[in-house]
Amino acid sequence: MNGNSAVPQAAGELVYGYGNRVAYDVDSSAGARLDLRVNENFLKIATTMAVMSLVVVCSILTAHAADQKDTRPSTSIGTAHSPAISHAWARATVPGQAVGAAYMKIYSAVDTTLTGIESDVSRSVEVHSMRHQNGVMQMRAQKQLEVPAGQNVDLAPGGIHLMLLGLKKPLKAGESLQLKMTFVDGAGNRTIVPVRVPIRPFGQ
Numbered sequence: 001m002n003g004n005s006a007v008p009q010a011a012g013e014l015v016y017g018y019g020n021r022v023a024y025d026v027d028s029s030a031g032a033r034l035d036l037r038v039n040e041n042f043l044k045i046a047t048t049m050a051v052m053s054l055v056v057v058c059s060i061l062t063a064h065a066a067d068q069k070d071t072r073p074s075t076s077i078g079t080a081h082s083p084a085i086s087h088a089w090a091r092a093t094v095p096g097q098a099v100g101a102a103y104m105k106i107y108s109a110v111d112t113t114l115t116g117i118e119s120d121v122s123r124s125v126e127v128h129s130m131r132h133q134n135g136v137m138q139m140r141a142q143k144q145l146e147v148p149a150g151q152n153v154d155l156a157p158g159g160i161h162l163m164l165l166g167l168k169k170p171l172k173a174g175e176s177l178q179l180k181m182t183f184v185d186g187a188g189n190r191t192i193v194p195v196r197v198p199i200r201p202f203g204q
C-alpha cells in the first residue's frame with residue numbers, strides 16, 4: 001500500500017469468499033465515507049491485497065457480530081473524571097492489509113464526546129458506524145462519538161468500531177497497540193486517555 005498518500009482514495013468492485021461481490025468507494029477527503037454493496041452469487045477473484053483486506057475486515061465486522069468476549073485487561077490511564085475504557089481489543093491482520101479494526105467499551109460518569117484518536121500503528125483512526133439498508137452494508141465515518149453519562153458505549157464487530165487506516169505494519173496476535181483517545185466534556189475539558197489494545201488472533 002501507499003503509506004505516503006495523505007488522502008487515500010479507492011473505488012471499484014471486488015469479490016471475496018464464495019460469491020460475495022462488493023462494490024466499494026473510499027474517499028477520505030470527502031468525509032471519509034465507505035459504502036459496501038454486497039451481492040450474493042457472484043464469483044470472481046479479488047483485485048488487490050489491500051482492497052481484499054478491507055473487505056476481510058468489513059465482512060468480519062458483520063459476520064462475527066457479538067461473538068467476542070475478552071477477559072484480558074486493557075489499560076486506561078487518566079484523571080478521576082476521565083472516561084474509562086475496558087475490554088479493548090483489535091484483530092490481527094495479514095501482511096499487506098491496509099486497515100484494522102479495534103473494539104472496546106467506553107464509560108463516562110459525565111456526558112462526553114470522543115473527538116479524536118491516534119494510534120502508534122496506523123496513519124489515522126476513524127470512528128465508523130455500520131448499518132444494513134436494502135441489502136447494502138454501509139460503513140460510515142463519523143467525526144465524533146457521543147458518550148452519554150452513566151452508560152457503556154459498546155464498540156463491537158458489526159457495530160460502531162474504530163478503523164485503523166494506513167497500517168504501518170501488520171497487527172500481530174499476542175502483541176498490543178496503543179491508542180490515544182481524546183474526549184471533550186460538556187464544559188470543554190479535554191482528556192486524553194491512553195489505551196493499550198491487545199491484538200487477538202485472526203479468525204477469533
Ligand SMILES: [Cu+2]
Pocket residue numbers: 128139161162163
Ligand atoms: Cu470501518
